[in-house]
Amino acid sequence: LAGWTILEGDAFAEGRVSNETMFWANGGEPSLTNNRKFNQEGEFFFRGFKSLEGESDTEQKTGSMKSTTFVLDGTGYISFLMGGARQSEIYVALCDAETDEELSKVSNSNYFADPALSENMHRIFWDASEYKGREVYIKIVDNWPDGGFGAVNVDDFITYLSEEDLEALYYSYEEKIENMDELSQVKDAMRTALSKQIIGIPGEVPEIVSIPDN
Numbered sequence: 648l649a650g651w652t653i654l655e656g657d658a659f660a661e662g663r664v665s666n667e668t669m670f671w672a673n674g675g676e677p678s679l680t681n682n683r684k685f686n687q688e689g690e691f692f693f694r695g696f697k698s699l700e701g702e703s704d705t706e707q708k709t710g711s712m713k714s715t716t717f718v719l720d721g722t723g724y725i726s727f728l729m730g731g732a733r734q735s736e737i738y739v740a741l742c743d744a745e746t747d748e749e750l751s752k753v754s755n756s757n758y759f760a761d762p763a764l765s766e767n768m769h770r771i772f773w774d775a776s777e778y779k780g781r782e783v784y785i786k787i788v789d790n791w792p793d794g795g796f797g798a799v800n801v802d803d804f805i806t807y808l809s810e811e812d813l814e815a816l817y818y819s820y821e822e823k824i825e826n827m828d829e830l831s832q833v834k835d836a837m838r839t840a841l842s843k844q845i846i847g848i849p850g851e852v853p854e855i856v857s858i859p860d861n
Contacts, residue, residue: 656710
C-alpha cells in the first residue's frame, strides 16, 4: 500500500494486496461462476475480498484509506479499475486536501452485475474537472458491514490525463474489452459499464450519462 494511508477500520490492510489472477478458481472450464479473471493492470492490486489468516468475516470489515495529495490538472478526469462493491456505501471519493470535504464520489453499485461484473475489475472514467487546480486526495471508503459483495477491489489509479491521454486510454480500453479472452456475458457487462460513463473527448465516443455521485 505504498502511497496510501489507512485512516480507520480493518477493511484495508497491507495483507490484502494481491497478485492473484483468478477468483472462484475451482479448476475446470471457465464459466460465470468458475475460474474468473480479476483483469488487474500489472501484477499487484488491492483485493478487499482477500481473507487474512484466521479471518472469516472479510466482507463485514469496514474502514477507509487515502492517497497522497496532488493538484488535479489536465482534463480533470481520473481513471482507475474497480470491482466488487455492490453497495453505494462502498465508494471512492475525491477529497479537498485542506478541509477533507468529499467533493465527488463514485460507487461500483452503478455498474455491478452478479456474476458477470462482480470481483472482476473494469475501468472507471471519472469526470472531476470542476475541481481542477485544487489540491486533493483520493479516499476509498467501505462503510458496509453486512457482506453480499461488501468489499472492493481497486487498481491502477491515474490522476493526470491530458486530452490525448484520455482519448488513448478510452480507445485502448475499448479495444482491450473486444480482444480479451473472456466469456461473452462478461464482455457485454463491461461494455455496458463503459457505455454509462460520459467521456469528454471529441470524436465517436458517446456521451451517455455522467457518473452518478452516490
